[in-house]
Amino acid sequence: MIADTKNNEDKIFEKHRKFCKVNEIVKKYNYEKPNLIAILQAVQEEYRYLPEEIMTYIAMIMEISPASVYGVATFYSQFSLDPKGKYEVKVCDGTACHVRGSMPVYNAIKKKLKLTDGKFTTDDLQFSVETVRCVGACALAPVVLINEKVYSKVTPEAVTMIIDQLLERSGEGE
Amino acid sequence: MTEMVKADLKNEVKNAQEYFENTGMRVLICSGTGCVANGAFDIFKKFRELGADVLYKNEDKKITTVKTGCHGFCEQGVFVAIPDLDVIYVKVKADDVEEIIEKTLKNGEILDKFLYEEPKTGQKFKNSAEIDFYKSQTKLVLNNCGKIDPESIEEYVYSRGYEALEKVLKNSTPEQVCEEVLKSGLRGRGGGGFPTGRKWQFVRANDSDKKYVICNADEGDPGAFMDCGIMEGDPHRLLEGMLIAAYAVGSDEGYIYVRAEYPLAVRRLKIAIQQAENRGFLGNNIFGSDFSFKIKIKEGAGAFVCGEETALIASIEGERGMPMPKPPFPAQSGLFDKPTLINNVETFANVPTVILNGADEYKKYGTETSAGTKTFALTGEVNNTGLIEVPLGTTLREIVYNIGGGLRNNKEFKAVQIGGPSGGCLTRDHLDMPLDYESLTKVGAMVGSGGLVAMNADTCIVEVARFFLQFTQSESCGKCIPCREGTKQMLNILEKIVHGDAALKDLDLLEELAEVVKLGSLCGLGKTAPNPVLSTLKYFRDEYLAHIEGKRCPAGVCEALKIISIDSARCVGCSKCTRTCPVEAISGEIRKPFVIDQEKCIKCGACIPVCPVDAISKN
Numbered sequence: 001m002i003a004d005t006k007n008n009e010d011k012i013f014e015k016h017r018k019f020c021k022v023n024e025i026v027k028k029y030n031y032e033k034p035n036l037i038a039i040l041q042a043v044q045e046e047y048r049y050l051p052e053e054i055m056t057y058i059a060m061i062m063e064i065s066p067a068s069v070y071g072v073a074t075f076y077s078q079f080s081l082d083p084k085g086k087y088e089v090k091v092c093d094g095t096a097c098h099v100r101g102s103m104p105v106y107n108a109i110k111k112k113l114k115l116t117d118g119k120f121t122t123d124d125l126q127f128s129v130e131t132v133r134c135v136g137a138c139a140l141a142p143v144v145l146i147n148e149k150v151y152s153k154v155t156p157e158a159v160t161m162i163i164d165q166l167l168e169r170s171g172e173g174e
Numbered sequence: 175m176t177e178m179v180k181a182d183l184k185n186e187v188k189n190a191q192e193y194f195e196n197t198g199m200r201v202l203i204c205s206g207t208g209c210v211a212n213g214a215f216d217i218f219k220k221f222r223e224l225g226a227d228v229l230y231k232n233e234d235k236k237i238t239t240v241k242t243g244c245h246g247f248c249e250q251g252v253f254v255a256i257p258d259l260d261v262i263y264v265k266v267k268a269d270d271v272e273e274i275i276e277k278t279l280k281n282g283e284i285l286d287k288f289l290y291e292e293p294k295t296g297q298k299f300k301n302s303a304e305i306d307f308y309k310s311q312t313k314l315v316l317n318n319c320g321k322i323d324p325e326s327i328e329e330y331v332y333s334r335g336y337e338a339l340e341k342v343l344k345n346s347t348p349e350q351v352c353e354e355v356l357k358s359g360l361r362g363r364g365g366g367g368f369p370t371g372r373k374w375q376f377v378r379a380n381d382s383d384k385k386y387v388i389c390n391a392d393e394g395d396p397g398a399f400m401d402c403g404i405m406e407g408d409p410h411r412l413l414e415g416m417l418i419a420a421y422a423v424g425s426d427e428g429y430i431y432v433r434a435e436y437p438l439a440v441r442r443l444k445i446a447i448q449q450a451e452n453r454g455f456l457g458n459n460i461f462g463s464d465f466s467f468k469i470k471i472k473e474g475a476g477a478f479v480c481g482e483e484t485a486l487i488a489s490i491e492g493e494r495g496m497p498m499p500k501p502p503f504p505a506q507s508g509l510f511d512k513p514t515l516i517n518n519v520e521t522f523a524n525v526p527t528v529i530l531n532g533a534d535e536y537k538k539y540g541t542e543t544s545a546g547t548k549t550f551a552l553t554g555e556v557n558n559t560g561l562i563e564v565p566l567g568t569t570l571r572e573i574v575y576n577i578g579g580g581l582r583n584n585k586e587f588k589a590v591q592i593g594g595p596s597g598g599c600l601t602r603d604h605l606d607m608p609l610d611y612e613s614l615t616k617v618g619a620m621v622g623s624g625g626l627v628a629m630n631a632d633t634c635i636v637e638v639a640r641f642f643l644q645f646t647q648s649e650s651c652g653k654c655i656p657c658r659e660g661t662k663q664m665l666n667i668l669e670k671i672v673h674g675d676a677a678l679k680d681l682d683l684l685e686e687l688a689e690v691v692k693l694g695s696l697c698g699l700g701k702t703a704p705n706p707v708l709s710t711l712k713y714f715r716d717e718y719l720a721h722i723e724g725k726r727c728p729a730g731v732c733e734a735l736k737i738i739s740i741d742s743a744r745c746v747g748c749s750k751c752t753r754t755c756p757v758e759a760i761s762g763e764i765r766k767p768f769v770i771d772q773e774k775c776i777k778c779g780a781c782i783p784v785c786p787v788d789a790i791s792k793n
Contacts, residue, residue, distance in 0.1 A: 036492035037475050041434070068493075075494040075651070076475035078434055095397030095591065095627045096553035098641050112749055133476070133645075135435050136399035137207050139248030139559040148437070150211035 021046055022054055030123055031062050040079060050081045085121050085128035087166055089134030090145040097142040105142055106131055108156035111164050126170055181461050183340050190332040204253035206244030206406050207438055211266055212251040220271040237279055241409015245320035246561040247307050250290060255476060260301050263288035271464035276458060276793035293557050293579060307558045310576045312539060314547050315523045316563045319407030324442050327449040330410040336455055338529035339417050343461045351422040352378055358533035359545030364390055364518030365622045367611040376505040377423040380513040385425035387416055388516045389484060394478040395594030396645060399626035400549040401519035403561045405439035409446035413469065415522030418529060420467045423515050428467060431486055435475040443471055478649035482697045483516045496651045497697035519746030520549060541567035544610035548621060554628035555582050567608040574628060583629035591777040595620020595642040596702035598709030618709045634731035635714040636721055639707045640668040646703040656694030660687050661703050671718065673734040674725045682717060736792050738775055744789035751781035751790060
């Protein structure tokens with residue numbers, strides 16, 4: 001019972017802390033509608049995704065409808081409504097990368113992380129995988145970004161090794 | 175409120191000269207996105223650790239390491255250039271730095287192993303004047319890229335930076351500037367090819383208390399990174415171009431809309447804006463005139479359609495990036511309903527050159543109707559990939575064979591895809607066609623933003639068309655039904671074709687749908703989405719037919735059309751494959767060749783690695 005209350009308090013505190021940060025961000029952008037995209041970007045930076053309750057909260061304090069916040073959040077591919085992994089693996093699927101074999105690389109990653117169709121984040125929230133549009137390093141195709149670090153001229157074998165290394169590292173961390 | 179700084183170019187040039195005299199021997203380390211991925215910052219750090227205090231040949235000459243923008247030849251990164259010794263080192267790694275300092279910088283010895291090697295002949299070349307990749311290029315816009323430190327305003331000023339701005343502010347009326355740009359024949363480099371000077375005149379002609387200038391840096395074409403190269407390598411040139419445009423159209427506020435996928439470009443632009451403000455090139459009463467201008471950066475959030483001007487404006491206003499019908503054109507009613515000029519990065523970056531050298535000089539490059547140069551991102555199956563700049567009207571052959579060094583592994587040239595998902599493909603028959611706005615439109619392609627992806631016989635053209643359509647389909651904003659639903663149906667048909675499930679009548683339907691999507695869409699995305707399909711159908715119809723009628727993929731790319739077979743001459747009849755096959759598709763007598771029942775085979779490939787004599791293959 002006592003533990004429960006403690007737990008609840010933690011939750012309330014946690015939620016308050018969340019909104020504190022959001023307040024700061026929205027205030028920094030002067031509550032202005034033209035800055036909505038920048039606000040959502042900053043919020044996503046903080047939480048690694050856009051939680052629904054936070055979007056509603058942003059709408060409330062900016063005095064716009066939740067629908068317009070949700071509309072913007074779902075329009076742009078940069079925004080994610082689901083939590084991302086600790087390691088965000090982005091496989092570039094621009095033309096140059098595609099022609100030089102980005103899809104076999106993507107499939108190898110999904111296989112390695114045992115992500116079946118329709119699943120993009122591992123259950124332990126360590127890895128999430130997605131294809132992204134051209135990252136502008138076409139001459140090094142195919143490229144894979146893992147948390148903004150660019151790996152160039154990757155092969156399915158190489159990318160499996162890279163993930164192995166990261167798995168080891170995150171294992172050590174725990 | 176803020177203290178006013180009066181720009182003084184003479185003084186700045188003097189400072190820049192002093193700055194340069196003190197840098198001594200410069201070691202230029204390419205720090206474009208490509209080279210950074212290859213470890214350019216590690217090299218820079220290593221130089222700093224080891225080399226900040228070394229002296230060249232024990233003379234009184236200091237050495238300064240400089241991070242530059244893209245050299246263009248990304249394939250060979252990391253690039254390290256030493257202009258004083260007239261040498262370029264390629265494929266440098268952090269571990270090589272010590273040797274370079276000891277031998278080259280301290281003793282002037284040129285190290286052979288770091289020189290560029292021509293892949294065909296094995297010959298080594300010392301500098302860019304000798305390397306084929308550079309020899310055939312004309313660099314106006316990219317002139318500073320790779321030569322100067324993009325994070326230093328002194329270096330830009332030293333390369334005659336902001337001279338064009340001073341020239342127009344002191345000597346020309348806004349009308350004269352518009353006129354000069356129109357006369358130069360400069361056309362929009364974002365793809366449309368609309369005369370830039372005319373666009374400026376339209377915005378100028380609209381009376382309003384407020385006007386905006388927007389730089390479209392939402393370079394969304396997959397396979398294009400020219401604007402990225404300019405912003406990372408020479409950001410001040412873009413600012414100067416925007417300033418001149420703002421003066422010409424009568425605007426006092428500008429935005430640069432950059433895609434969020436270019437963090438390095440955003441960082442360097444922010445630095446450049448800060449520096450220009452500190453020096454008084456941006457701000458109030460620039461050069462003592464009554465012209466004031468400020469620039470803000472807006473980061474995109476990943477939506478290809480925002481490259482369309484009305485969608486881009488909606489995005490800056492914080493809305494979903496959906497296009498609006500034109501008219502009204504942005505020149506009449508754009509951002510926040512005010513007259514707005516939108517040009518792309520490369521267009522603005524051309525402006526200082528136009529002004530500085532004059533329209534007549536600029537017109538000497540390019541063709542009659544397409545003046546100047548164009549940057550291209552040359553990628554795909556050529557030997558030399560990278561960022562290039564050539565006069566408009568250069569032939570495809572020149573680009574693919576001289577600059578690109580031909581196709582990799584001496585494979586046969588099949589086609590290039592030009593202009594990204596809105597463009598079309600060019601084949602062997604077009605190798606000698608001049609690349610300019612008119613010629614390209616005539617054959618169903620377009621300059622587009624300038625992505626140039628080379629393909630060889632191993633590339634399946636139908637698969638490429640499917641790839642582009644999948645891209646435009648997922649990027650369609652959904653406003654116009656023909657685009658939203660039509661591209662989806664087209665994609666379905668293409669999926670059927672690459673899976674070998676299509677019938678001939680599907681091809682007619684595909685063409686019919688393409689016309690509908692083209693006609694029934696509001697913005698450029700929908701209007702051009704069918705282009706890759708139409709142009710590949712035009713030039714490679716037989717490949718489509720091979721997929722549909724013959725159920726085979728001539729390039730051997732499409733997974734579903736591949737067949738796994740056993741080479742009966744090699745097979746020793748060991749039956750290992752039979753035991754591995756999950757669907758019992760393989761049968762035969764021991765010690766005699768086995769066969770695969772194609773009806774049963776699910777093409778999983780499990781049998782291929784178990785064969786002891788490599789008799790099984792997929793093709």
